[in-house]
Amino acid sequence: MTRGMVTWMCRYPGGAVGTVVLGAIVVLALLAPWVSPHGSREKAGGVYERPSWSLPLGLDDAGTDMVTLLLWGARTSLLVGFAAALIAVVVGGTVGLLAGYVGGKTDAVLMRITDYMLVIPDIPLLLIVATVWGRSLTSVILIIGLLSWARLARVVRSEAMSMRERAYVRRALTIGAGAFRVITQHVLPHVVPLLLTLAIFAVGNAILVETAIAFLGLGDPSAISWGRLIQNAFAGQAVSRGAWWAIVPPGLAVGALILSCTLIGRALEEKLNPRLRTGHLSVHSFRVARLPVDGRLTSRTGKRM
Amino acid sequence: MSRVEYVARRVLSAVVTVVLAATINFLIFRAAPGDASTQYQMCRTCSAEFRDYLREDLGLNRSVIEQYLIYMGDLFRGDLGHSFQTRAPVWDELTGPLMNTLPMVGFGLLLGLVLGFAVGTMSAWRRGTVADWAPLSGSMFLSVLPVQWIGLMLLLLFSGTLPSAGMSDPYLRFSDPSWWDTLVDRAEHMILPSLAIGLAWCGVWALIVRSALVGSLGEDYILTARAKGLHSWRIMRRYALPNSMLPIVTMLFLTFGYIVAGSLLVETVFSYPGIGLELYQAVQNRDYALLQGGFLLLTVAIVLANLLADLLYFKLDPRITR
Numbered sequence A: 001m002t003r004g005m006v007t008w009m010c011r012y013p014g015g016a017v018g019t020v021v022l023g024a025i026v027v028l029a030l031l032a033p034w035v036s037p038h039g040s041r042e043k044a045g046g047v048y049e050r051p052s053w054s055l056p057l058g059l060d061d062a063g064t065d066m067v068t069l070l071l072w073g074a075r076t077s078l079l080v081g082f083a084a085a086l087i088a089v090v091v092g093g094t095v096g097l098l099a100g101y102v103g104g105k106t107d108a109v110l111m112r113i114t115d116y117m118l119v120i121p122d123i124p125l126l127l128i129v130a131t132v133w134g135r136s137l138t139s140v141i142l143i144i145g146l147l148s149w150a151r152l153a154r155v156v157r158s159e160a161m162s163m164r165e166r167a168y169v170r171r172a173l174t175i176g177a178g179a180f181r182v183i184t185q186h187v188l189p190h191v192v193p194l195l196l197t198l199a200i201f202a203v204g205n206a207i208l209v210e211t212a213i214a215f216l217g218l219g220d221p222s223a224i225s226w227g228r229l230i231q232n233a234f235a236g237q238a239v240s241r242g243a244w245w246a247i248v249p250p251g252l253a254v255g256a257l258i259l260s261c262t263l264i265g266r267a268l269e270e271k272l273n274p275r276l277r278t279g280h281l282s283v284h285s286f287r288v289a290r291l292p293v294d295g296r297l298t299s300r301t302g303k304r305m
Numbered sequence B: 001m002s003r004v005e006y007v008a009r010r011v012l013s014a015v016v017t018v019v020l021a022a023t024i025n026f027l028i029f030r031a032a033p034g035d036a037s038t039q040y041q042m043c044r045t046c047s048a049e050f051r052d053y054l055r056e057d058l059g060l061n062r063s064v065i066e067q068y069l070i071y072m073g074d075l076f077r078g079d080l081g082h083s084f085q086t087r088a089p090v091w092d093e094l095t096g097p098l099m100n101t102l103p104m105v106g107f108g109l110l111l112g113l114v115l116g117f118a119v120g121t122m123s124a125w126r127r128g129t130v131a132d133w134a135p136l137s138g139s140m141f142l143s144v145l146p147v148q149w150i151g152l153m154l155l156l157l158f159s160g161t162l163p164s165a166g167m168s169d170p171y172l173r174f175s176d177p178s179w180w181d182t183l184v185d186r187a188e189h190m191i192l193p194s195l196a197i198g199l200a201w202c203g204v205w206a207l208i209v210r211s212a213l214v215g216s217l218g219e220d221y222i223l224t225a226r227a228k229g230l231h232s233w234r235i236m237r238r239y240a241l242p243n244s245m246l247p248i249v250t251m252l253f254l255t256f257g258y259i260v261a262g263s264l265l266v267e268t269v270f271s272y273p274g275i276g277l278e279l280y281q282a283v284q285n286r287d288y289a290l291l292q293g294g295f296l297l298l299t300v301a302i303v304l305a306n307l308l309a310d311l312l313y314f315k316l317d318p319r320i321t322r
Helices: A003-011 A013-035 A066-102 A104-119 A122-133 A137-147 A150-164 A167-174 A179-215 A226-235 A244-272 B003-030 B048-058 B064-076 B090-125 B130-144 B147-158 B179-217 B220-227 B232-254 B256-270 B275-284 B288-316
Strands: none
Touching: A013 A066, A013 A244, A066 A104, A066 A137, A066 A150, A066 A179, A066 A226, A066 A244, A104 A150, A104 B003, A104 B288, A122 A137, A122 A179, A122 B003, A122 B256, A122 B275, A122 B288, A137 A179, A150 A179, A167 A179, A179 A226, A179 A244, A179 B147, A179 B256, A226 A244, A226 B147, A244 B130, A244 B147, B003 B064, B003 B288, B090 B130, B090 B179, B090 B232, B090 B256, B090 B275, B090 B288, B130 B179, B147 B179, B147 B256, B179 B232, B179 B256, B220 B232, B232 B288, B256 B275, B256 B288, B275 B288
16 A cells, blocks of 8 residues: 555545445455355245344345345446446547537537436436346446436536647647547546546446336346345335345445445545635634645646546 | 527427437337337237238338328327327326326425435535534435335335325225315325435435535635624525525436436335336336337426526526626
8 A cells, every 4th residue: 555545545534435345345246156155046044034143134035145145236236337337438438528629510419419318317218228128237237328428428528628728738739739639648638537536426326227227127137236136125025024134235235335436436526626625614614725745736637646 | 698599599409309309219119129019918919910900000011200200290289199008098197197296206305405405504514523524424325325225214114104005095985084184195195205205315415505505615705704704694695505506406407307217216116106106017018108108208397397497597697698
């Protein structure tokens, strides 16, 4: 661990907590085949057996161990989250960069599409697309990714627009650099930190949307995800049987995972925009943004990450 | 840009969005494998002749362009087609559930807004103290929980004490209830679904309100107001809040679509016979006509809400016509 990381953790405790939680979930998910106490399809006892020493979170409606299901579910939830976020970042980033940098007609057309994507009620649309496309993990990922790039495109666009007016971009253009070169060499590197921040929020959002798709019974029927566990508890009448252990853990797990993404995202956001730290109405003290520890000022776009 | 031009532009863009939505709506269902005649619920085992008759009846033997023009023409006349399942007009199938959804969602929204504003204001005001981070982390946690899970938790906690399914007691009508009893019964059935929506959204709104307020509290005029010795509450009410309303209102209306979506999940959890449950059942029955109509209806509702937000900006920010 470098000194920079320690400093970062002290300045953004939320981000540090988020990183640790997310890291732990990722590690547990990767180790699922080795650390789960039972098989993910194995019947470990009776239907909705109560939690005990040997079965810390009890059994679900098919007699499968909840701890095992949670570990395996993390894999699917994380996979959907990261893959869908990747699609959203690639599509949203490209659209935003093009619209913001090129401007004019391109901007008008792309932004009309983006506005449409922002306006449509996304879960009903998911419902329709999932009905039409069929139920598989790939289609779930594609649907979520293709439905969540719009917000991202908006933010990237406004950043790229301001970028176009920067002196170094104009200079590059003046000395004859092509649009492609300017975008990839001068604009993109400045947008990357912003994209990363948006990406981590997109991961959280994708995981949340996956629970909705699973809840409506449109997820991959063979994949175990945390959303699926919530749906399973609902469909298996866990409420009327008082099986709280089948309901509470998957929801808390989803909450912890998304919250850790949000915390990391907010810490990055604060780093990119130090102004978020100023405030003049604090009762006890006036607050002014602290300078970074090494004394150098960060540019608003946060070139140094 | 004059005010008239601004309004005209906004209305035009709303109309374009609706047309675009209708077009995509049309295309998505054309992209479905097979067509309505092969997926028609009653037609799993029917004869080839009947299938041909259906294709003729539904206009599927015409060209795609022709079908599109007919579809748009029908929409223009307010005809959303007929449900595959019941053969009743989609419009009639949707209005009843929509009327059930509106009061429930409205009540939930109100609940979430009041809570969100209270928490967000306090959090921004007492920034950096316990009174900031405790409600802040609380609302962050609430805002990331799946709404269907919040619903299940409410069921787990209150299923004995409050009605947990449907929107009225089916046995009430045998006891010859007064209008007051009916009203109380309806309200009781609304509590849990509304509470789920309210809880799911108050966290999000608290965060929005807080970040907008934090933004304006960092402005120099706040420092000036404080230097003048104005009372904190007055600074908050007269200087910070009005200046934060623009982003807050924008975000509120942008979240509208998610609320509609959330009501779909909540209604499924509580078997509340609203538009969400209707769509959910349409998915289960593969009732494409109903799905298509319901989706368009929701889109139009959201476009209208956004238009309303745009028009509201006049009131909030006179600089907008620059």
